Amino acid sequence: MPTGSNSKKKYTYVWVSAIILIFGSFAVYEITKRIKGGSIVENDRMSVGMQHRPLAFIVNEGQRRKVPEFSFLDQDSVVISNKDYLGKVYVVEFFFTTCPTICPIMTKNLVEIEKTFKDDDDFGVASFTINPRYDSPSILKKYAEKYGITDEDWHLMTGDQQVIYTLAQEGFYIFANEDEEAPGGFEHSGMFALVDKNGYLRSREDEYGNPLIYYRGTIMEKEGVNDEGEPQQITILKEDIKKLLAE
Incomplete structure (x- = not known):
């Protein structure tokens, strides 16, 4: 049977995982939306790392x-x-x-x-x-x-x-x-x-x-x-x- 300390750690891990999942899903959604809208195109790739x-x-x-x-x-x-x-x-x-x-x-x-x-x-x-x-x-x-x-x-x-x-x-x-x-x-x-x-x-x-x-x-x-x-x-x-x- 888990101790109180272990239970708190367990719940902490669950919340951290949930937050990562939520923000990760949001990031994927935003990227998908930009691709569909045509805003992520060759120009974005060409601009990255070429500014200087x-x-x-x-x-x-x-x-x-x-x-x-x-x-x-x-x-x-x-x-x-x-x-x-x-x-x-x-x-x-x-x-x-x-x-x-x-x-x-x-x-x-x-x-x-x-x-x-x-x-x-x-x-x-x-x-x-x-x-x-x-x-x-x-x-x-x-x-x-x-x-x-x-x-x-x-x-x-x-x-x-x-x-x-x-x-x-x-x-x-x-x-x-x-x-x-x-x-x-x-x-x-x-x-x-x-x-x-x-x-x-x-x-x-x-x-x-x-x-x-x-x-x-x-x-x-x-x-x-x-x-x-x-x-x-x-x-x-x-x-x-x-x-x-x-x-």
Whole structure:
């Protein structure tokens, strides 16, 4: 027959076990709920343990890839070159104003990023139209006004179409092409490139140590994942911009 002391220990063990079971069940419930809600996705796994890791340089044939020289007119008819971005961290995109599919989403994501860094003079955005025959400076100005683009370091640029396509495909390895069968008449990537203050392309690495190179710009941050199960990458892009600004 157990003594009084042993009985107390027994009941203590029972209560401790019950508490562990309750909190353990709650934790499992919360994790399950987040998975169902799409909040535990690739971005969560990629953020863990990577907050303090420096971003990788994008390397091609043993050389760090740098933004090539460019010079175009922006929405204010001002000539903007790659030199205007030196000393700034900036995001690069290729778009067109009449795009009926991914461009509006990309622009909204960039507007949210712009708001996050609105007080930082060392942040900017470089948007290059892939339909320069239509997207004149005045059209780009109206587009900027439509989406509330106010940052003076966000330049929407237009110029010679072939020069822009060469910049996209050979400078950034981002696909852009005229295609009559594509929605809006043009086909292009919905990815963002990230550039550091010295003009080098940078990104975080995946779990295998390979640089991401680009960031998915076609999924809203609040959406979490798209219908194909691809996670948004705006959250990690914001994190990585902060890293480069601190360098």
